[in-house]
Every structure is written in C-alpha cells, then in structure tokens.
Amino acid sequence: MANTHTALPRVAYFCMEYGLDNRFKAYAGGLGILAGDYMKGAKDYEYPIVGIGIKWKQGYTDQMIDAKGQPYDTYHNYNYEEFLEDTGVTVTVDIRKRPVQCKVWKLDRFGNAPLYLLDTDLPENGEDPWITGQLYGWFGEERIAQEIVLGVGGVRALRALGIDVDVYHFNEGHALFAGFELMREKRVQGATFEEAWTKSREQIVFTTHTPVVQGNESHPIDRLLYMGANMDMTPAQLKKIGGDPFNMTVGGLRLSRKSNAVAQLHGVTANDMWKHVTGRSDIIGITNAIHLPTWVDADMIQTAENGGDLWAAHLKNKRALVQFVKDRTGVELLADNLIIGFSRRAVPYKRSDLIFSKPDIIDPLLRDRKIQIVFSGRAHPLDDTGKAIAANLVAMSKKYPGAVVFLENYDMTIGAALTRGSDVWLNNPRRPKEASGTSGMKAAMNGVLNLSILDGWWPEACEHGVNGWQFGDGFEHADESILDAHDRDALYRVLTQEVLPTYYDHPAKWVDMMRASILGTKEYFGVKRMLEEYYELLYKKG
Ligand SMILES: *Cc1c(COP(=O)(O)O)cnc(C)c1O
Numbered sequence: 001m002a003n004t005h006t007a008l009p010r011v012a013y014f015c016m017e018y019g020l021d022n023r024f025k026a027y028a029g030g031l032g033i034l035a036g037d038y039m040k041g042a043k044d045y046e047y048p049i050v051g052i053g054i055k056w057k058q059g060y061t062d063q064m065i066d067a068k069g070q071p072y073d074t075y076h077n078y079n080y081e082e083f084l085e086d087t088g089v090t091v092t093v094d095i096r097k098r099p100v101q102c103k104v105w106k107l108d109r110f111g112n113a114p115l116y117l118l119d120t121d122l123p124e125n126g127e128d129p130w131i132t133g134q135l136y137g138w139f140g141e142e143r144i145a146q147e148i149v150l151g152v153g154g155v156r157a158l159r160a161l162g163i164d165v166d167v168y169h170f171n172e173g174h175a176l177f178a179g180f181e182l183m184r185e186k187r188v189q190g191a192t193f194e195e196a197w198t199k200s201r202e203q204i205v206f207t208t209h210t211p212v213v214q215g216n217e218s219h220p221i222d223r224l225l226y227m228g229a230n231m232d233m234t235p236a237q238l239k240k241i242g243g244d245p246f247n248m249t250v251g252g253l254r255l256s257r258k259s260n261a262v263a264q265l266h267g268v269t270a271n272d273m274w275k276h277v278t279g280r281s282d283i284i285g286i287t288n289a290i291h292l293p294t295w296v297d298a299d300m301i302q303t304a305e306n307g308g309d310l311w312a313a314h315l316k317n318k319r320a321l322v323q324f325v326k327d328r329t330g331v332e333l334l335a336d337n338l339i340i341g342f343s344r345r346a347v348p349y350k351r352s353d354l355i356f357s358k359p360d361i362i363d364p365l366l367r368d369r370k371i372q373i374v375f376s377g378r379a380h381p382l383d384d385t386g387k388a389i390a391a392n393l394v395a396m397s398k399k400y401p402g403a404v405v406f407l408e409n410y411d412m413t414i415g416a417a418l419t420r421g422s423d424v425w426l427n428n429p430r431r432p433k434e435a436s437g438t439s440g441m442k443a444a445m446n447g448v449l450n451l452s453i454l455d456g457w458w459p460e461a462c463e464h465g466v467n468g469w470q471f472g473d474g475f476e477h478a479d480e481s482i483l484d485a486h487d488r489d490a491l492y493r494v495l496t497q498e499v500l501p502t503y504y505d506h507p508a509k510w511v512d513m514m515r516a517s518i519l520g521t522k523e524y525f526g527v528k529r530m531l532e533e534y535y536e537l538l539y540k541k542g
Pocket of ligand 1: 345
C-alpha cells in the first residue's frame with residue numbers, strides 16, 4: 001500500500017509481545033494486545049512503522065484448571081512457519097560471550113504493518129536455542145538473554161534488512177538494550193560515552209507501563225556484565241543510565257528524549273513515581289486505544305448510530321456468550337438475567353474477589369441468579385499468589401453453580417467473547433494501580449456498560465449514570481484495608497441501587513446508556529487517535 005505520509009518520521013517499534021491473532025500466541029496480556037492493535041492501526045492508516053519482536057517457540061503459558069480447581073501451566077511448541085516469511089537474514093548477538101544466531105522472520109498476515117521476529121531456535125546455537133522459548137519464562141539471566149535478542153538483535157536486523165529508521169520506540173523497558181546498541185554504533189565511530197548517549201537519546205522514545213514498583217524489572221549490574229548486555233560499558237557508566245541495581249524503566253526514561261504513560265491519570269502517577277530520577281525524559285499521557293475491527297461488533301456501532309434496536313443487536317452477542325460458556329464449562333447462563341464480565345490478570349491489586357466480600361448482600365443475588373458473573377484471568381506461571389486468586393474464583397464457581405463461572409486460559413478469544421456478550425464490565429483495581437485497561441474500551445464500544453473504579457482510562461470517559469458507572473469517587477488510601485472497605489461499600493451501593501434497578505426495571509434507560517457508551521467512546525478510544533497523538537506528541541521533534 002502506498003505510504004500517504006512520506007514526510008512523517010519512520011518508526012521502529014520494539015515490544016516483547018504482540019497480540020495480533022489468537023492463532024499466533026505471542027502475547028501474555030495487555031502489553032501485547034496494545035502492541036498488536038498498534039501494528040494493525042499502523043497498517044490501516046498507512047504509517048511508516050515496522051515492529052520488532054520475538055518468535056516465541058512456546059509463547060506464554062496455557063493455564064488450565066485441574067480437577068481440584070487449581071491452575072497449572074502447560075506449554076507446547078507452535079509451528080508458526082505457515083504465518084511467516086523467511087527474510088533470509090540472520091544476525092548475531094553475543095550472550096555470555098558466546099555468539100548467538102538470530103534468524104529474522106517477517107509477519108504481515110493479520111492486517112498489521114510489517115513485524116520482524118527474531119528466533120534463536122536454530123541447530124547452530126548449541127546451548128542457546130531456548131532463549132526464544134517461552135515469553136516471560138524463567139529467571140533473570142534468561143530474561144536478559146531474551147532482551148539482548150530483542151534489543152541488540154532488533155537493531156542489527158533493521159540494519160541487515162536495510163530499513164531506515166528515524167525514531168526507535170521502546171514499548172516498555174524490555175527493549176532497552178536496543179539503546180545500548182545504538183550507543184555502541186556511535187562509540188565505534190569514535191563518539192565518547194556521553195556523546196553516544198546524547199545522540200542516541202535523540203532517536204529514542206519510551207512508553208512506560210506498570211505503576212506498580214515491583215513490576216518494573218531490575219538487575220544487578222554484575223549480571224548485566226556476565227551476560228554481556230553492557231556492550232563494553234563500565235559498571236559506572238551503566239549505573240549512570242539505570243542506577244544500581246539497574247532498573248530497566250529508569251534506563252528507558254534516561255535513554256529517551258520523550259516518554260509516555262498510557263492514560264492521563266497514569267501520566268500523573270508515573271511522573272510522581274519516577275520524580276527522583278534525574279536526567280530523565282518528560283512523561284506525557286497518551287491514552288491507549290483499541291483496533292475496532294478486531295474487538296468491536298460493527299453491527300453494534302451501526303445500530304447505535306442509526307437509532308436501531310440496540311438491545312436486539314446486543315442480545316445476539318449475549319446469546320453467543322451464553323453458548324460459548326456452555327460449550328466451555330457446561331454451565332447454561334440465563335440470557336434474560338444480568339451478566340457481569342470480569343477478566344484480568346490474577347494479581348492482588350485487581351481485587352477479583354471484591355464483589356464476594358459482603359456475603360449477606362451478594363449471596364442471595366447469586367442464588368437467585370439476578371447476578372451472573374463470568375470470570376477469566378491467568379496468573380504468571382511463577383506467581384503462587386496469583387494462582388491462589390484464580391483458584392478462589394474457581395471455588396466460587398462451585399459454590400454458586402450456574403451463577404458464577406470461571407473460563408480457564410484467558411486469551412483473545414475469551415476476551416472478545418466477554419467484552420461483546422456481557423451486560424456489565426466490572427473493574428475494581430486499587431487506584432491508581434491500573435495503567436490503562438483496554439478491555440473496558442472494548443466493552444464500552446460494544447455497548448457493555450462499564451462499572452469501574454475511576455482508574456486507568458475510565459476517568460476520561462465516565463459520565464456516571466449516563467454511559468456507565470463509577471464507584472469509589474477516586475478515593476485513594478495507603479492502608480489497603482481502609483481502601484478495600486471503602487471501595488467494597490461503594491461497589492455494593494452502586495450495584496444494588498443503580499445497576500440492578502436500571503437493568504431489571506428501566507430497560508429503556510439501559511439501552512440509552514448503551515448507546516451513550518458506544519457513541520461516546522468509539523472515536524477517542526480508537527487506535528487512529530492514539531497513532532495521531534504518538535506522531536504529534538512523541539515522534540515529531542521539537
Ligand atoms: C483486551 C485484553 C487485555 C487487556 O486488558 P486489560 O486488563 O483491560 O488491560 C488483556 N488480555 C486479553 C486477552 C485481552 O483481550
């Protein structure tokens with residue numbers, strides 16, 4: 001396709017994961033979904049963007065539930081060659097002082113701008129083919145090896161492919177070593193460390209994601225040296241970039257000329273969180289968005305626009321969800337009664353069990369099936385706390401048969417079914433820990449009403465009682481038990497006094513809210529606006 005924006009900067013987007021299609025499991029969660037939607041938007045709107053990623057042999061975990069209701073992880077080898085084109089290019093990186101070959105594949109099969117994927121699963125790699133084995137698998141050294149492949153290998157792949165780049169966009173700190181490679185290129189041309197840093201910074205922009213401190217990866221400097229990630233830089237030089245221990249987000253902030261957070265509130269949170277970091281780039285807010293053709297039922301949008309029967313259009317999606325749940329679990333939900341969808345990564349701050357915390361209120365509503373809840377969500381394979389959260393939801397599905405279900409192995413197919421077919425999309429993280437939350441956008445545009453804490457993207461869209469509901473009024477507290485009690489009371493108040501009466505007693509108002517939800521979100525939270533802002537606020541110089 002012709003590039004209609006020839007004057008625009010050419011961008012290489014680096015990301016560890018891409019959620020493009022459920023047949024291509026190269027993603028774990030929200031970061032990958034964002035990257036996949038971004039690449040599809042780049043194609044739709046003809047931006048000069050290429051992506052750099054990894055061809056994962058086993059992708060992320062398939063997390064299933066055993067007979068006792070406990071999550072367990074399974075992996076299998078994927079044969080992705082049918083989707084990929086062999087570029088004929090192989091680049092070499094040094095890891096633990098050994099050369100590692102990275103084969104470069106090209107993917108443009110899912111309506112996405114060209115994506116180049118690096119692959120170490122080659123016989124000549126001796127001990128190292130498994131570096132690109134599992135997304136977010138294993139521990140520190142392997143993660144660094146993967147990041148050397150993505151970052152250093154990625155820049156070398158661009159050179160070998162002859163792709164000219166004006167802006168290197170690091171989506172999350174995983175890509176940071178690409179910055180080290182850009183600096184190395186300048187140092188071998190005679191630049192000093194400081195000169196190479198200053199010049200490379202002009203080429204790099206950075207997106208920061210998690211507002212949870214522990215979610216920001218760091219490594220002992222010794223480990224970076226042992227792995228060869230330092231690219232001949234001294235410990236003192238590494239420390240100047242990322243601190244000691246070396247924090248990948250701090251490095252990203254210091255190696256970029258501009259950074260962004262993924263919602264406006266997240267911008268405030270991130271600037272506060274990293275305010276102690278000297279010499280870092282400014283963090284602006286560019287709110288995430290979604291690729292509508294991937295996630296939104298076009299019929300819902302059209303019906304909302306032309307004033308047609310929105311409830312009938314929704315009921316088609318709701319019945320499809322009821323069937324989907326029946327096929328997967330044997331449980332038959334009632335299509336006439338309220339269905340709440342909730343699917344999130346299983347981590348404590350998302351509080352997936354908040355709705356169960358006052359049994360005297362919720363118990364009768366579930367027993368009468370006035371409320372039905374469909375849960376899904378995976379825990380990181382090494383996170384036992386997260387697995388206990390998922391196991392608790394499975395236990396609730398046994399306690400409330402027919403009213404609570406848990407869908408194992410959350411993926412794009414489940415995400416799409418839930419954000420189309422539910423009536424309400426519930427989200428109750430501990431504010432302000434949710435960076436953005438694109439699943440709520442999918443729901444909103446499908447006429448599924450958000451019932452959410454004012455966190456992530458929701459403060460930018462919410463008109464309480466008009467296009468969805470907020471609860472908690474933006475309350476924050478350092479003491480989690482105070483915060484949880486406050487939000488629990490607020491959730492029950494809005495649920496019992498507003499959501500349920502509207503659904504059961506005022507169906508015309510419900511449909512008006514659905515229409516307001518769709519019409520009020522479909523443009524601003526579409527990937528077109530996000531790409532325009534990336535170009536205007538992040539990629540463009542000056
Ligand atoms: C949309 C989507 C996400 C992102 O969801 P948030 O929890 O809102 O960040 C993650 N995983 C899957 C499978 C999705 O479809």
